[in-house]
Amino acid sequence: MVKKHTKPIVIKLKELKKRYGIGNAEHYALDGVDLIIEKGEFIAVMGPSGCGKTTLLNILGLLDRPTDGDYLLDGKAVEELSSAHHARIRSEQIGFVFQNFNLVPRISVIENVALPLTYKGMRKMKRLKEASRVLKNFHLQEREYYMPAQLSGGQNQRVAIARALVNNPSIILADEPTGNLDSRASHIVMEELSDLHRRGNTIIMVTHNPKLTTYASRVIHMLDGKIASDTKIPVKDESKTEKIPLGHGRKGKE
Amino acid sequence: MRLLISDHLSNAYESLKSNRTRTFLTGLGITIGVASVTIVLALSAGVSQVIGKQISALEGNIAVIRPQSTSSGDITEQQSFAPSTITEADYAAIKATSGLMRSAPLMIVSGIPTKGTTKPSGTSVIATTPELQDIAKLTVKDGQFLDEHTNQQTAVIGEQLSVDLFGSDRSAGQTFTVKGQRFTVIGVLKRFNDPVNFNTVDFDRTAIIHLAAGKQLSGASAPLQQINFQAKDSSHLAGVIRTVDEKLASAHQGDKDYTIVSGDDIARPTSRLFEIVQGVSVAIAAISLLVGGIGIMNIMLVSVAERTREIGLRKAIGASNAHIIWQFLIESLIMSLAGGLVGYIAGYVIAFVISTFLTFDPVFTWQIVGVAAALSLGVGVVFGLYPAFKASRKDPIESLRQYH
Incomplete structure (x- = not known):
């Protein structure tokens, strides 16, 4: 495929290992994972419980450190960096979407979305403006000053996705984003993610649900800490993969 | 620090506001502690002032002969009980x-x-x-x-x-x-x-x-x-x-078996006694402050435990350990400083009320302001630091997994 050489590599994993326990209890959650993720891919990571997919996601998100192996994010080795440095990378390059949304319940929707910008040192007015702009893309603008508890599960997850997106991350990591949602809300959320993908965002999603793989551009099956299969799904509609700048613009365009 | 102090303050304000009663009661502990310290210091400064005024009124040419050698200056030498020499x-x-x-x-x-x-x-x-x-x-x-x-x-x-x-x-x-x-x-x-x-x-x-x-x-x-x-x-x-x-x-x-004292020493036996009474009273007041501090630590630990998931989330979206420490430390500082300010004011109000039954007035000095401020700040830091560190040391993965 021609695409492979034209798109920049976002993530490169080499012989990545994660060991838990020592001695007899030693157990490799990740046992030598090699993976290259290009910009704009929508990857669904599948596999049974305990296959290491969440561990992989945590390491990709710099919430966990690999025991062994290399992790290059945007061409830079990151596994050796200090935890403060990791925090900065998380705030600038990574967006998280969680199964249970993880919105801060006592602050409004817009403040939740603006939260990652706080850690970039952005001033409050600018933060809220950015957050408002992102929320507009999710058609949640009129709910900006609602509290998370006043929204439905699907809306909460869309707010969470907006939050993951607000700092223009290189990658969006989603851990079972529809795990707590009914099928209707799941569909809406997946459409939203799929839309992000079409706009050129890189998404890595861990899921149990085989139906969701239809939204992905690449499906990785994991088993016992290793990648068992790696399938690229042919793009259905070429025109939709074109980069459409998101409301707030992608990195490098600002 | 990349995170602005105003963000920390508004953050802490939101979180304290969401638990009004708890915040109020925790601050009240500090208020009581600082108020009691302020009362004791303000009133004993009043006493010292009375004695000081008398000494300066003596025009420096008066001396007093008292029985028994008080050269050791020991308060336990109870002159009044010993037969005079x-x-x-x-x-x-x-x-x-x-x-x-x-x-x-x-x-x-x-x-x-x-x-x-x-x-x-x-x-x-x-x-x-x-x-x-x-x-x-x-x-x-x-x-x-x-x-x-x-x-x-x-x-x-x-x-x-x-x-x-x-x-x-x-x-x-x-x-x-x-x-x-x-x-x-x-x-x-x-x-x-x-x-x-x-x-x-x-x-x-x-x-x-x-x-x-x-x-x-x-x-x-x-x-x-x-x-x-x-x-x-x-x-x-x-x-x-x-x-x-x-x-x-x-x-x-x-x-x-006698002593001749002049100048400031004339007032010494009494002011020495007051120093001891003052010291003991301050120590007792400080105990209430200590209890208030324990209250802060306790509530901050509860708060950290309650917000484990929030801590995990904040770390995931880019908060460093230092950010988390500051977030919780500033919360405890706000409680202790606000409590201390109210306690300082309340202390003077109470001291004035008490002084209507006494023959001297409480005295305002910057030293007492300093002591009250230092005590509230100290209590906030000392008792807020451990919960804040505990919060910052939380593993984000574990924290996010809570209540799954």
Whole structure:
């Protein structure tokens, strides 16, 4: 495929290992994972419980450190960096979407979305403006000053996705984003993610649900800490993969 | 720091607001602690000020001879319980020292002024010479003070004693008895309002009689509580003290069972006692502050536990450990500083209310402001640091997994 050489590599994993326990209890959650993720891919990571997919996601998100192996994010080795440095990378390059949304319940929707910008040192007015702009893309603008508890599960997850997106991350990591949602809300959320993908965002999603793989551009099956299969799904509609700048613009365009 | 302090403040405000009652009660613990420290310090500063004023009013030419050696300065030397080692003979010996302007012995007579069946409590009888009026700066508002011409059966009484005995502050001509001996009031002192003074006598509740009359009442030996003397001026004082010391030493056969104090030292036995009382009171007040601090730590630990998932999330979206530490530390600081401010104000309000029952006023000093501020800040930091560190050390993965 021609695409492979034209798109920049976002993530490169080499012989990545994660060991838990020592001695007899030693157990490799990740046992030598090699993976290259290009910009704009929508990857669904599948596999049974305990296959290491969440561990992989945590390491990709710099919430966990690999025991062994290399992790290059945007061409830079990151596994050796200090935890403060990791925090900065998380705030600038990574967006998280969680199964249970993880919105801060006592602050409004817009403040939740603006939260990652706080850690970039952005001033409050600018933060809220950015957050408002992102929320507009999710058609949640009129709910900006609602509290998370006043929204439905699907809306909460869309707010969470907006939050993951607000700092223009290189990658969006989603851990079972529809795990707590009914099928209707799941569909809406997946459409939203799929839309992000079409706009050129890189998404890595861990899921149990085989139906969701239809939204992905690449499906990785994991088993016992290793990648068992790696399938690229042919793009259905070429025109939709074109980069459409998101409301707030992608990195490098600002 | 990349995170602005205003963000931390608004963040802490939101979180404290979401638990109003809890925040209020936790802050109240600090309020009570700081208020009690402030009350104690403000009132004891008031006492020190009273004594300090008296010392400066002494014009630097007064010295006092007290029984027993107080050179060790130990508060446990209870002079008042030991038989006095100064006698009237000593007074007679030093009376004529050159350079000495006037002197007055102070004999505490063990008796209660009595009128019929009225025996006011807390009163005392002292026997002295007319010179006391000038040394102790006593003012007579009705009648006259003792002098050489008034006879042995006359007395000058304090205003409060006058009211207690006769129901009036103008009682000249009235009579009362001490140990069966009849005395006629020839003067009433102007309200002195200083129960704390270098004579250790509350002049408002005292009957002052002639030394000779006092001797009759307490037997011929006449031990003296203290002898006050006044040099012609302050430059003569050192020389006078030296001469008086020599005279006393020879009279006591070299036995140094007395002490001569001047200047700030005159007020020392009393102010030393107050220092100790003040120290103990502050220590007790500090305990309530400690309890308040434990309250802060407790509530912050609860808060950290409750917000484990939020901590995990904040870390996931880019908060560093330092961010988390500050977030929680500032929360505890807001509680302790706000509590401390309210406590400081409340402390002064209470101190003023208390002072209406006392003879001195609470004093405002910057030292007390500093102590209150330092205490609240210190408590906030000391008791907020551990929960904040605990929060920052949380593993984001574990934290996010909570309640799954």
